[in-house]
Amino acid sequence: MESMPKPSMESDDKLHIVMLPWLAFGHMIPFLELSKLIAQKGHTVSFVSTPRNIDRLPKMPPNLAPLINLVTLQLPQVEKLPKNAESTTDLPYDKVKYLKMAYDQLQQPMTQLLADMAPDWVIYDFAPYWLGPVAAKLGISRVCFSIFIAASLCFAGPIPVLKGEDDRTTPEDFTVTPKWIPFKSNIACFRLFEVKRIFDDVASVDEENIPGTYRFGAGIEACDVLAVRSSYEFEPEWLKLLQQIHQKPIIPIGLLPTTAYDSSDNGEAWTEIKEWLDKQSKRSVVYVAFGSEAKPNQAELTEIALGLELSEFPFFWVLRNRRGVADTEVIELPNGFEERTKERGVVCTSWAPQLKILSHDSVGGFLSHAGLSSVVEAIQFKKPLILLSSLADTGLIARLLEERRMAYLIPREEQDGSFTRGSVADSLRLVIVEDEGRIYREKVKEMSGLLVDDAVQDKYVNNFLDYLKKHKQ
Template identity: 50%
Template sequence: MAGRNGLHIVMFPWLAFGHMIPYLEVSKGLAKRGHRISFISTPRSIERLPKLTPNLPPLITFVKLTLPQVANLPEGAEATSDVPFDKTQYLKKAFDGLEGSFASFLESSSPDLIIHDFTHHWIQPLAAKHGIPCAYFSIFNAQFLAFFGSPWLRMTGEDTRTDPEHFTVPLKWFPSPSNLAFRLFEILKMSESLSENVSGVSDLHRFSSVIQGSKFVVVRSCEEFEGDSLSILREKLYQIPVIPIGLLLPSENKDDDEWANINKWLDKQREGSVAYIAFGSEAELSKEELHEVALGLELSGFPFFWALRNPAGSEVDILPMLPSGFVSRTQGQGIMIICLGWAPQRRISEHPSVGVFLTHCGWSSVIEALAVGCPLVLLPLSNDQALIARLLVSKNIGVEIPRDERDGSFTRDSVAKSVRLVVVDTEGELQKAKAREMKEVFGDKARHDQYIDDFDQYLRNNHDSVKKITS
């Protein structure tokens, strides 16, 4: 047991910063409440995490496991941000090779609980040998979990959905009418999730087996926004407790030189006139898509701030990939930066001059924007982002850029029209009002701290019974 009669808890996320950062936020919250945390990852990934603030209790220990070498995985690649999308299957194969070193860690550490990610299909048999309970912490929202149904029915073969077309229609356990479904081009992009890849294990199997073997599931969500999906999980789909842990608003360093320069530029712009564009650390745009976004921004006529990143795992400079003459033509209109680190996204979104955020619909990005009431234009690019976009549209919180249903292509005109709709058209007033309304839910720090308090209490009240079930 740790300080204040806390537990020794292992936190073990998948090797993606969109997973590691929320796991770190939960670790910090639990450490503040007296639990001792062993945060597991690879050496280079740990080095790139945000530094802990000095006021945190000294209860978080970073445990570095060396990733084994795997053919076709670039040297030094230790996270999804180090590899193109089609190489993540090799990263999963290497990740599965951590089983032996994690077993050695368990031998020497004797934790009370392991909280891990969807990729860790091999962890629960190891933990069972030591009588250690496991729980799955989902950085995906509740609706995404509910869309993929009951892991118990999937593992017994009663849920037979495997073809991409099965995921393009709304499901019977969601209230009708529902817009919750993938488009065919979106689910085809996720084909690795539905079928075996070079690791030998599909994401769907990892996900299902991990949940089925957990004592409870923790979800980055809250009752106020996703109460219906949380109820579906509890009452119709899952046979174990489902615990929302709040939205985990990340902390940001206020003393940042880069932010000072950005802020200076934003201060010069008219209120509500700037389009902020960011597609996360790992989302990939084709050259054609990059061109249509760029030319759409130019066509909109608004000043814009584009947090533009080089492609994941690539040394290619993205600036020359932009349309010919684009940078020189828009110098007076916007500002672009190559963000090799983390952009101060929440501070940008809450600046009075920012009128819209054009986003890939990553859950973290959506949380940060709605925490400050920033209106959204939606361009989902992969994985759970499509379902997040459908959820936001169903609640009138965002406008989704129209795309061709067959191949997912979109035009500069649709980009410009969507941005203009939210920023200046009367048609977008509803989305702006809803975004402001969401600030009361997403931006309420006390509310989300209470979720972590409740989780802390759950752990303290239930740990002995969970251990008993395991042994």
């Protein structure tokens, strides 16, 4: 374990904050973005993760590096967890529970780290349900930080429900609005195929699996403040309801649009991609990416590929065909697809600079899994969204965006979530070029200034830090 002594503060209003995200890049990156925004205000952050994850994080801008300490804790080995698997991106979905088991064994070294550092605050994710009581005993103030939107947290319910007192026991129970949501909304329930994919982590308990809902419940119960990656401009009614449900301070911290990193290490990859994008017409390219965790099954992959082919749009597809070496279900593109589309499409199976791609003028639409970070990046660069939701709360996010007319959802079959190549092609045409889809192109531009503007984000971070300064123990 690498630990750092508590930094000396020039004045009492400078904070030292420890960050502990879950071992998923969809969690680590928002935690890192928040760390950067906090450091920009002159506070010190100790960002804790495992060695391999720390090595894979984007490089810090030189002006912030002295204020963000990257602290490593060695991940314990547990049976059934593949070697060198330190994040969810290294694992098929059914093995993530073993990563959680290893993560839980970080309790003792994390306790020692907090005791040595004695920070003003610790900001933790949903997964370390054990951290709140540990920090409380050490006299450290506690923030539970949700990278999930307020609507998702409202749907999950109050603490007793999260911790197991839930009368929802079948997948079908999660397809209706829960009793604690007092207004009608199509966001307030899962579609059947969505909940089937995550039901084991929502409702089942065994010796190998402490559900994510229980973890969240314990984390919220033990915190002083619940911070949410959201804003009043994005979901005001849900933030208000979340306050009523939990009866404790709820602080939105903005949508955390991705800010600049030191990108000197990926210049060559970007040069090649940019050359290809530069050759395409303005707003003609479909950018396709499903994040670090979502992986379509073989049937879905086939329909996405053939839908792209049918649409006749140029496309740039970042394809993850397996989740780590332990993933035995390798998905494959249809026979002949790459040969038939080589003149107008690129399939990239390695890392690609998503921010830079989305910022390019030739990109006319983003086919995505509705992960919040990807959604925020699309809004940043005013790219209309075509969505195929996947795991976790992406279905709820997708319907919130649909309700706001900021995204179009590809039609899917209710039971199994299947869709056709024709619906993929039709959805792309609608959003990118057709008059009927103009609303999606215009709405994302309109909302960009409200949701991801630097001044708006700064307001939320200042409000959050003012609270932390006033209420530290």
